Amino acid sequence: MATATTYLIxxxxxxxxxxxxxxxxxxxxxxxxxxxxxxxxPVLPSAPIGPSLRRYANAAALLDSELSPPAMLAALKAIERDFGRRRGRRWGARTLDLDIILWGGGRWRTRPLTIPHAAFRTRDFVLTPAVAIAPDWRDPVTGLTLRQLRTRLTARCSIPRSAHRW
Known part of the structure; x- marks a missing residue:
């Protein structure tokens, strides 16, 4: 019998x-x-990336499942199709987008699937909902928590006081 593991979707x-x-x-x-x-x-609004003009609704889920990462990917793609998603322009408007961001097994890398998700560290629309439900989950690549990754992404850079030499 397979053991359940947790996914961040x-x-x-x-x-x-x-x-x-x-x-x-x-x-x-x-x-x-x-x-x-x-x-x-919670479901949060965000600005689109790329050519789409429609604002997004974004969220995150912690999901306990016995599915392997490839089986989880296949299941998520089937749900997207069932909800009316059609493959098209990259970053275009879509009815539903489901991505595996992290999983309890650490890293996974095959041709169709890389976990952690390659771009999640640079996307506030992924990190903000993720921090709401799993702030202390550590990225297996950087060792940083989701909260730390979001803080790094959203912190305003200020010029150190010593740099203000007039």
């Missing part, structure tokens, strides 16, 4: 689905996730 939507607008789509997506949702973040 990022959820995003910026187009209506049969469930309603983006926030309603994410609510339905939480219920469709393959495993036991141990925690879910």
């Amino acid at each position: 990022a959820l995003g939507s910026n187009r209506p689905s049969r469930h309603g607008g983006p926030a309603a789509t994410l609510a339905a997506a939480f219920a469709a996730l393959p495993g036991q949702v141990a925690a879910r973040s």
